[in-house]
Amino acid sequence: MNDGPHEFSRRTSLKWLSAEYHDLNGDYIDILENPPTNLEFARIVQISRPVVIRGFKVPGVSSNKWSNKYLINAMGSRLVSVAVTPNGRADAVTLGPDGKLYFAEPAMERMTIESLLENLSDDMNSDDNGVSLKTYYLQSQNGNVYSSRFFQGLDDPSEFEPLRQDIPSEVKWCTEALDKPPDAVNLWVGDGSSVSSIHSDPYENIYTVVRGQKHFTLLPPTDGWCLDERFYPHATYVRTPDQGGSMTLQPSPGNTPPVRWSSILNPHLPGRLPPEAHPIHISISEGEAIYIPVGWWHHVRQSGITVALNWWYDTEMRGMSWVMLSYLRAMKDVTSGNSNDEKSDVMVN
Amino acid sequence: MNDGPHEFSRRTSLKWLSAEYHDLNGDYIDILENPPTNLEFARIVQISRPVVIRGFKVPGVSSNKWSNKYLINAMGSRLVSVAVTPNGRADAVTLGPDGKLYFAEPAMERMTIESLLENLSDDMNSDDNGVSLKTYYLQSQNGNVYSSRFFQGLDDPSEFEPLRQDIPSEVKWCTEALDKPPDAVNLWVGDGSSVSSIHSDPYENIYTVVRGQKHFTLLPPTDGWCLDERFYPHATYVRTPDQGGSMTLQPSPGNTPPVRWSSILNPHLPGRLPPEAHPIHISISEGEAIYIPVGWWHHVRQSGITVALNWWYDTEMRGMSWVMLSYLRAMKDVTSGNSNDEKSDVMVN
Numbered sequence: 001m002n003d004g005p006h007e008f009s010r011r012t013s014l015k016w017l018s019a020e021y022h023d024l025n026g027d028y029i030d031i032l033e034n035p036p037t038n039l040e041f042a043r044i045v046q047i048s049r050p051v052v053i054r055g056f057k058v059p060g061v062s063s064n065k066w067s068n069k070y071l072i073n074a075m076g077s078r079l080v081s082v083a084v085t086p087n088g089r090a091d092a093v094t095l096g097p098d099g100k101l102y103f104a105e106p107a108m109e110r111m112t113i114e115s116l117l118e119n120l121s122d123d124m125n126s127d128d129n130g131v132s133l134k135t136y137y138l139q140s141q142n143g144n145v146y147s148s149r150f151f152q153g154l155d156d157p158s159e160f161e162p163l164r165q166d167i168p169s170e171v172k173w174c175t176e177a178l179d180k181p182p183d184a185v186n187l188w189v190g191d192g193s194s195v196s197s198i199h200s201d202p203y204e205n206i207y208t209v210v211r212g213q214k215h216f217t218l219l220p221p222t223d224g225w226c227l228d229e230r231f232y233p234h235a236t237y238v239r240t241p242d243q244g245g246s247m248t249l250q251p252s253p254g255n256t257p258p259v260r261w262s263s264i265l266n267p268h269l270p271g272r273l274p275p276e277a278h279p280i281h282i283s284i285s286e287g288e289a290i291y292i293p294v295g296w297w298h299h300v301r302q303s304g305i306t307v308a309l310n311w312w313y314d315t316e317m318r319g320m321s322w323v324m325l326s327y328l329r330a331m332k333d334v335t336s337g338n339s340n341d342e343k344s345d346v347m348v349n
Numbered sequence: 350m351n352d353g354p355h356e357f358s359r360r361t362s363l364k365w366l367s368a369e370y371h372d373l374n375g376d377y378i379d380i381l382e383n384p385p386t387n388l389e390f391a392r393i394v395q396i397s398r399p400v401v402i403r404g405f406k407v408p409g410v411s412s413n414k415w416s417n418k419y420l421i422n423a424m425g426s427r428l429v430s431v432a433v434t435p436n437g438r439a440d441a442v443t444l445g446p447d448g449k450l451y452f453a454e455p456a457m458e459r460m461t462i463e464s465l466l467e468n469l470s471d472d473m474n475s476d477d478n479g480v481s482l483k484t485y486y487l488q489s490q491n492g493n494v495y496s497s498r499f500f501q502g503l504d505d506p507s508e509f510e511p512l513r514q515d516i517p518s519e520v521k522w523c524t525e526a527l528d529k530p531p532d533a534v535n536l537w538v539g540d541g542s543s544v545s546s547i548h549s550d551p552y553e554n555i556y557t558v559v560r561g562q563k564h565f566t567l568l569p570p571t572d573g574w575c576l577d578e579r580f581y582p583h584a585t586y587v588r589t590p591d592q593g594g595s596m597t598l599q600p601s602p603g604n605t606p607p608v609r610w611s612s613i614l615n616p617h618l619p620g621r622l623p624p625e626a627h628p629i630h631i632s633i634s635e636g637e638a639i640y641i642p643v644g645w646w647h648h649v650r651q652s653g654i655t656v657a658l659n660w661w662y663d664t665e666m667r668g669m670s671w672v673m674l675s676y677l678r679a680m681k682d683v684t685s686g687n688s689n690d691e692k693s694d695v696m697v698n
Contacts, residue, residue: 016676020672020675021669021672024666024667024672025667025668038388039388039391039525042388042391042392042526043391043526043527043528045395046391046394046395046668046670047665047667047668048668048669049667176388177391178392179392221669222669222672316395316396317373318396318398319374319395319398320570320571320669320670320673321395321669323366323369323370323373323571324669324673327365327366327369330365331362
């Protein structure tokens with residue numbers, strides 16, 4: 001690049017960073033047989049690459065505490081917020097009834113854990129080709145177990161109050177390495193028909209599975225240019241009671257800002273990403289955790305009824321890391337997902 | 350930048366990174382009243398900003414062990430390698446006798462510590478405007494106290510063997526934070542007439558002053574574009590015995606690769622850097638240390654006879670940090686320092 005022209009495309013620049021990152025880092029993922037010490041984890045955070053952590057102890061994993069029976073007994077008639085979609089794709093790009101593409105938010109419905117579990121399937125092979133009319137996914141991800149209020153010593157009501165005794169509010173070695181408490185702790189309950197579309201978070205993430213199995217497709221921040229991000233208009237699924245409870249996608253008011261989102265629906269399938277992308281595929285089982293560093297792209301599927309917990313920690317804004325993530329984001333030319341110039345990849349996914 | 354043109358200059362890109370870095374980080378420098386723990390230092394390395402560390406204990410500082418008398422007694426008639434220049438500017442861009450600019454390496458001469466100290470001045474105001482014909486600086490910086498051989502358990506002869514008992518081979522909290530021993534430990538002895546021109550190292554650096562005072566001008570890696578790096582032909586000072594020991598600059602053979610170096614000789618003086626640069630000026634006294642992170646630019650001066658020690662640790666090549674430093678380097682258009690197109694800044698410094 002040293003002797004190249006003064007002007008060059010942003011894409012060339014992003015490709016250079018992506019290739020250089022891959023040259024130096026490869027696509028390995030470290031597997032720790034036991035949780036790290038705080039110092040070991042501080043070193044891992046500096047490198048900012050995902051790590052699988054075995055022997056991750058959350059109370060009750062070994063004793064099958066997260067069974068339907070236990071959850072129903074503990075939660076009783078309490079209502080919890082559940083995302084409902086016709087296709088398992090909450091927060092994903094979806095074709096609307098008007099033939100336009102939208103970033104679709106799920107409907108949120110409140111139900112008991114018992115109702116939720118009745119709507120989930122333990123079929124390990126179920127996927128979005130199933131005949132289910134609706135997909136339920138407990139994925140409220142707003143600090144549904146502990147929010148930042150909890151860590152500020154404020155009143156922090158939770159739909160999952162009865163489960164708090166089984167869910168530690170922090171991951172000690174992570175809190176010590178980062179020198180701060182989590183910002184949010186979430187419980188996730190879903191089945192094989194729910195998928196989290198590929199995205200990245202402004203958080204350091206410790207994600208553990210306490211029942212079932214999750215399948216992650218991970219890409220480093222430098223591979224973001226491979227994801228065909230576009231601006232999509234916002235829409236929300238609504239239940240239409242007069243039509244037997246079927247769902248329709250309702251475009252949001254015109255002044256709702258469009259959402260920048262990847263057009264690649266299935267990055268885990270062969271041929272969906274450009275050949276320069278270097279996805280890492282890893283499955284996380286009961287008793288394992290994965291560290292997903294800030295800015296890493298992840299697409300998440302699951303097998304059968306899966307219960308997971310995650311601890312989000314605010315990222316370090318000082319230093320170079322956040323500057324770099326902002327730069328990678330700013331360098332991308334992001335066009336409209338409904339432009340006539342070039343069809344979005346989402347149509348073939 | 351999101352809505353900008355597809356093509357843009359590398360300089361625009363570097364300026365964006367530099368401004369964004371400064372927006373997020375400011376130009377503060379943390380001062381620790383005591384050395385950090387290994388965990389605290391691991392967090393500091395992640396942020397990769399300089400930190401001043403007070404209460405940095407090296408044996409003998411309080412008891413004036415690093416006096417001339419002590420050094421002469423301990424070292425006796427042993428010869429040590431000393432850099433000699435006519436102007437105190439070793440490893441700097443210098444005008445040659447042919448009117449061309451060169452990257453000038455010092456002559457290396459071997460002498461006793463006693464001879465070296467006789468050639469140094471404790472005058473706090475001496476600088477390169479002095480009348481001294483030659484400037485001496487013990488700055489061999491090749492692991493002159495402990496080299497990587499020492500840490501590999503190999504025989505590691507040192508010119509400073511008798512001083513090893515006073516110089517710890519490692520900084521414990523740094524070794525533990527980085528999970529590796531140093532790569533090189535160096536002793537530096539000079540006076541106010543010697544200057545280290547602005548440069549960056551591929552090392553994490555713990556630098557402490559045990560006698561005197563050093564004055565650092567620091568710039569983050571993102572400010573590198575402000576330094577007017579150019580390619581200069583290589584030359585070395587040689588002593589010409591037949592002319593009373595005066596020195597001349599001898600260009601190296603034509604096949605010696607040119608050296609990429611900053612054209613800004615005095616970045617610590619007002620007006621020498623572009624207004625977008627954000628230099629940090631900090632003085633380090635006896636018993637203090639500074640952490641200079643990998644890739645940070647530094648220019649170093651000293652007051653009177655100054656004795657310093659530093660521990661260089663190999664940088665972490667995994668993750669994003671090294672990729673980013675390579676990118677910042679690759680994005681710069683570096684021309685010849687002797688091109689007719691545009692005169693190098695070095696002439697006015």
